[in-house]
Each structure stands twice: as structure tokens, then as C-alpha cells.
Amino acid sequence: MIIYVGILLGVLSGADLYARQLPSELSVDYAPYNPLSLVLKKFNWLENEFNGDDVRIRWVFSPGSDSALKSLKADSANISSSASLSSVWSKASGNPIKAFYVFTRAEWLSIVVSHDSPIRSVKELRGRRVAATPGTDPYFFLLRALREAGMHKDDVVIVPLTHREGRAALELKKVDAWVGGVPYSTSSQLENGFQVIYRNVLFNSDGFLNVSEDFANNYPQAVSRVVKVYERARRWALSHPDDLEAIFADEAKVPLPIARGVLSKFDFSNPVIEKNDIRELKDASPVLKDEKLIGQDTDLDKVIAELIDTSFVLRQLAPVSGSM
Template structure:
């Protein structure tokens, strides 16, 4: 979305998952148990990413704003390391790092809300969509087949993820079977648009898009449902 808002000729053509890949994480021995208690704390987050936008929405829901906390802008792995060292009070986590520190360090997830997270989507250049529609159809057909296989074979899918991503089997199982919903419509539309609509003002305020007008134009034109509708029929 940010790329399209800044002039890239790309479209979102399919949705393959609704992952719960972020939450607000605190150390095992933290006394913080809810978002409201984050006032006055240091929070590690990677600006411009889904965990960052998740954090902003969580703060807003709790009646807080960025002025009430100190954001330490770190890459995801560095954010987890800062949390483990005690350099920050909380971290806007990202799986599988989040699931790993939860299992190995006893880190606590004090706030979870899948509705505040974006979806796993497929994007493509508009030129490619025009030049190679048959290949696009094949890609979406493969995704549909893979999603069905994951639903039918969750244990095998978790084992495959563990092998390919070099994860502990229990971490892969948590990420794939407990925090990733692949049973979502392939066709993009209102649910995905609603998430982007929510974070759009933040993108504008932080200068991550060139203008609000261009961002709203991008939001209205980002989805091409033709291929997903064909693959779903």
C-alpha cells in the first residue's frame, strides 16, 4: 500500500492468510499487565511495520498516544534483544521471534488483537498482470492448493515450516497452527481495506506517504480482484 501511495504501479491481487503475527510483549518478570500501564515506558518497535501500527492502535484504544510513551526504533530482532536486556519495558513483537522468546524466556503477551493486524497478501506489478495473466492464474492456483494442504495437514505443514525456516518444531506449530488463519477468502476487499484505512492517518503524519490525497487514491485503486475471483470459482 505504501509503495502504491508513493507511485509504484502495483496491485494487491490475493489474500492468503490472516496472521496474528504481532502482540505487545513484556519480560517474564514485568509487572505490566495491560496497555494502559505502558504510560511513561520505553517500547521497542520497528517503525513502518505491522507491529508498529498494531502498537499505535493498542495505545489509542487504551486512551494513550505516542506522547505518553518513548518509542525506541529498532529492527525486530534487536527489539527482542533490548527487551531481554531490560533496555526497554515492552516490545511490539513479531513472530516467529515473538513465539521464540515467549517459549524460551517466559516473555508475556499482554495484548493481542488480530483485528488490528494486516493480512498476508499477494502483490504484483500492473505491467506483469497485463503481460502474463496466465502465470498470475497459476500462482494463485498454487496458493489455493497450498492453503488447502495446510488446512488438511497442519502437523506436516508445521514440520515443513520448522525445517525451511530453521525453527524449533514447537515454535513452528505455534506460529502456523495457533496464530495463522489460512481459511480466509482469497479475494481482497473490505476487510483488508478497513485495516489500511485505520493506519492511513499515521502514514500521512509520519511522512511515509507523499500526501493524504495520493494515499486515499491508492487505497481506492489498490485491489484487482479479477484473478482471485477466477481462482476461487
């Protein structure tokens, strides 16, 4: 009898352990700069994936990388989307996160001025008011553009506004320039005649999915299954570009021509954080120290190494690779 009870308890303990491999609720963000997240939300693919496991999906809106990473830190989101350099900055600032998936590589940034502005170059921004959201890729893009022009952030007046607020401020001429991200920058050019004074595809970060270290350690199965569903969305996006444009236009509340223009600059071909992506991050990250956004003794190579975790996506891709 004692043996049977022991076996029964072992079975129950195993079942309980398996149940704890998934949370009761999974909070995932959706963002206008992450088209794949809009696809997942539209088709309820995450809900369907976890439907039989009694896991509730809660969607959290991220207007920018800064809010996405704050949501992770506050445990109000489990999975969030951000620009890769924003992830490095957040990690270096003490946010215990892992970046595990590339949702896009894109040219999604530019510095714009109003249609009648006399400003034609980054150097002419000296002493001017420039709108950008701290902690986001547009903000870091501005810092790198200024440094390339031999300037620093103190040479301009950075007005901390959200992407939408930045566009509105430039429309009302409350600022002289705005560092815009998609879809707002593209729509502003077509609808308001804003002029691009600076573009640099090399200064654009990748789009990363991030997860808190605690969540990844406690619920690795959940993270793996999020990757599985993201892979479904990525493959769907590659094979249904017209439908993707329609979904993006609807969810991001922009006209179809703008959605088409935005998505033409997005690359969904490879979800793995590769050596080249890491090299680009190492090239970009010194601006965080140079502009005193993190401690001067921060070991950025170590931060990046501890940030990146490709194990989830590589496990998901392994069966595909093995079957070829």
C-alpha cells in the same frame, strides 16, 4: 510469395508475443510470516510450474513487510508478502503496487515485556523504549494500541529494530517492550517467559501478496500462474496441518510446539480480498495520517481501491466454482 511471407511473419510475431508473456526470471519472496511461501519453496512447486517455459525462479528472503515492499520498489522482487496495512502505507507513499491474494488472516502480533517487568498495560509505556520495525504490521499495531490508550507515537521512544533484533534487545533489557510478530513473539514467550501486555485480534492485518503494477501489466500470465501454485499450497496446507507444522518449524528454525502454536492462529480458508477486508483496512488506515506517516491530503479510500486487484485470484477460482 508476399502473402506467404506475411503469414509467416505473422506467425513468428505471434510466437514472439506469446514468449514475452513470461519473464526470463521470476523473483518471489519467502517469509517466516507467510507459511505458504515456505511450502512452495520446500516442494519446488513454482520451479515445476515454470519448468517448461525457461523461466528461472529466484527466491528472495523477506524478514518483514518493510523489506518485502522495498524489494518490490527496487525491482529486486516481483512478488512479495506483506501485512495489508503495510501495503496501504507503501502504496500511499508512492510505491506502484497491486495486492492480489490473501495468504492468511492471522492473529500474529502482541506487545510483550520481560518476565520481571512491572509494566502491565499500554498506558504504562509512556516515556518507555519500545522496539518495533517501521513499516511493518507490529509498528502499525503499536500506533493503534497507543491511540486506543489516548497516546501517540511521540509519547514513547520507538526504537527501530528488526523483529529478531527487537527480541534480542528486550532479552538484554535495552528496551522496555517489544512489538513482536510470529514466530519470534511466540517463541519468546515460551523460551524467555516474556509477558504479553496487549493483544487485539482486530488490530492485526491480513497477509497480502503484492506485485508491482508494471510487472502485473507486462506479465499477467505469470501472476496468474503464481496464484495457481499458491492455491495448490493453500489447499495442501488445509489438508496437511501436521506436515505444515513440520515444514514451518524447519524453515522458520523454531521448535515444533512453537510452530504448532503459531499456525493455530493462521486462517488459510479464503484467498480472496473481500469487502470485509477492505472495510477493516479503511477503519485502520487513518492512523497513517494521524501519525503523519503520509500526506494529510492523501485520499485513502482511493489508495485502497487502486491497491486491491482480485481479478487474478477470481479467475483462478472460477473453474472450481463453476464445477460445483
